[in-house]
Amino acid sequence: MKRKALKAALPYTIPIAIGFLFLGMSYGFLMRSKGFSFIYPMLMSLFIFAGSMEFVTVNLLLSAFHPLYAFFLALMVNARHLFYGISMLSKYKGVGWKKLYLIYGMCDESFTVNCTVTPPSDVDRGWFMFFVTLLNHIYWVTGATLGALLGYVIQFDTKGIEFVMTALFIVMFINQWEEATEHRSALTGFGCSVLCLFIFGKESFLLPAMALMILCFTFYRKKDRGEETR
Amino acid sequence: MTTMQSILTIVAVVAGTMLTRFLPFLIFPEGKTPPFYITWLGMVLPYAVIGLLVVYCLKDAVFSAYHGLPELMAIVCIGILHKWKKNTLLSIGFGTVFYMFLVQNFFV
Numbered sequence: 001m002k003r004k005a006l007k008a009a010l011p012y013t014i015p016i017a018i019g020f021l022f023l024g025m026s027y028g029f030l031m032r033s034k035g036f037s038f039i040y041p042m043l044m045s046l047f048i049f050a051g052s053m054e055f056v057t058v059n060l061l062l063s064a065f066h067p068l069y070a071f072f073l074a075l076m077v078n079a080r081h082l083f084y085g086i087s088m089l090s091k092y093k094g095v096g097w098k099k100l101y102l103i104y105g106m107c108d109e110s111f112t113v114n115c116t117v118t119p120p121s122d123v124d125r126g127w128f129m130f131f132v133t134l135l136n137h138i139y140w141v142t143g144a145t146l147g148a149l150l151g152y153v154i155q156f157d158t159k160g161i162e163f164v165m166t167a168l169f170i171v172m173f174i175n176q177w178e179e180a181t182e183h184r185s186a187l188t189g190f191g192c193s194v195l196c197l198f199i200f201g202k203e204s205f206l207l208p209a210m211a212l213m214i215l216c217f218t219f220y221r222k223k224d225r226g227e228e229t230r
Numbered sequence: 231m232t233t234m235q236s237i238l239t240i241v242a243v244v245a246g247t248m249l250t251r252f253l254p255f256l257i258f259p260e261g262k263t264p265p266f267y268i269t270w271l272g273m274v275l276p277y278a279v280i281g282l283l284v285v286y287c288l289k290d291a292v293f294s295a296y297h298g299l300p301e302l303m304a305i306v307c308i309g310i311l312h313k314w315k316k317n318t319l320l321s322i323g324f325g326t327v328f329y330m331f332l333v334q335n336f337f338v
Contacts, residue, residue: 022319022323050247053247056286060243067242074250077283080272081272082253082272083269084251085252092255103251163330164326166287166301166305167321170305170325171325173281174308174309175318185277189277190281197289202290206282206286
């Protein structure tokens, strides 16, 4: 039963493997070039398992100690998981102990596959979703660890390598921009952040920016509702 | 940052991340429907947060000697390449190498 589920899940994860190995390696390599032991990217990719947030955590670890700020930032950056979780409430039902791991390892890619792919009828659904999640998790941790280990062997001028994080977010921004039907959300996020950066300065703009965003969205929601009932 | 402080920071990030993953399953165990406001925030926030992260990445560059000129050049390059080839990994890889070339040779 497990073998069959693994065989069914594997092909769906191959394209993800390529992306995860590449990004994971650049993440591990980046951490190593900032002087961290390979243990850091290995454990962080294993326990956090949320790509964007791991890149951001590199910066957090290099700035002043502020755990509460780190907590709220993780909450905001990963708020999309709330939406994933709500979509998966019924799908993850009745799969036993595996449910805990399915929730723990619910990254964007595992969510996409588990949400859209229906396994063949002779394959156990729970095990199928379990292997999709597990394989993706393995690719990511492997990539991050390999990248950091490469950092010990390959020596070159790594000045500017941290731009890989900016590049990642720029590309995600473009991708989201093109698939979105309206750009109010993206513009609100960008606008609030720029505004708060200049008001509060680069050390402390994140929390006010996040609060302002939530406020804006609550206001939009009220306004949209008002228009609906009118 | 000491090792202990690093560990605490990572634990805080893990806690924040896990809260977003487990919360829906904790508050809506079986058959309960979540309030629309929460679902809706989960839908619109991702678009806003990427904008925040872009600004977060550029926060030091803006106030530096070149006021973000090499960053801007690399971003324009990523934008053109991505529009043309539509290959996420290629755009990230090339953009980073181009930026490294700029800051190592011209914007030293």
